[in-house]
Amino acid sequence: MTQNCPLCDSSSKVFYQNSSTYYRCKTCYGIFVDEALRPDSTAEKLRYEIHENNVEDKGYQKFVAPITSSIMKDFSKNDKGLDFGAGTGSAISKVLQDNDFNVLQYDPYFHDYPELLEEKYNYIACCEVIEHFYNPNKEFLLLHDLLEENGKLYCMTNLYDDSIDFATWYYKNDPTHVFFYQYKTIEWIKEEFGFLDVSIEKRLITFTN
Secondary structure (H helix, E strand, O other): OEEEOOOOOOEEEEEEEOOOEEEEOOOOOOEEEOHHHOOOHHHHHHHHHOOOOOOOOHHHHHHOHHHHHHHHHHOOOOOEEEEEOOOOOOHHHHHHHHOOOEEEEEEOOOEOOHHHHHOOEEEEEEEOOHHHOOOHHHHHHHHHHHEEEEEEEEEEOOOOOOOOOHHHOHHHHOOOOOEEOOHHHHHHHHHHHOOOEEEEEOOEEEEEO
């Protein structure tokens, strides 16, 4: 069984099977769910709607702090930001707006304002989003093009490596998590889409345009 990788379009072989089938790409090292087994848009939206995204929750705000702290360190209140994949409620936007930062929200289900994708941004926050990309090639191309020169894209996700037992890895158990990244995948994205630099600090991945 093979399937083409949705990030780099290389032919990929089965990596793991349980109730679902996962492929691992030999080119970009991404791991992805069989496209026939991904949730449809209705099921995907319903899953997001049951997420408890209370923007006032201090634990939630602490969880997103790697992104918000980095943005407030790297940029000023005069810079323009986008919270990409903001969901039903975004602690990132809450924290930044409370600190008078100029950040807009985009989400294909809950903040569907396509006109925002015609603008340019100094920074983009993408927290617990990239593992949901059905078409990561298209999405990373878009995110790169949305950034101003010297802009930064801040992503948070759990990276996979071979020290992890994929069979018991909790992160794959969310049915809307359909694409997983390894360190080599992040480096591949940097080179392929023309980012100048990338840094990885635990779960925080920062691309510089």
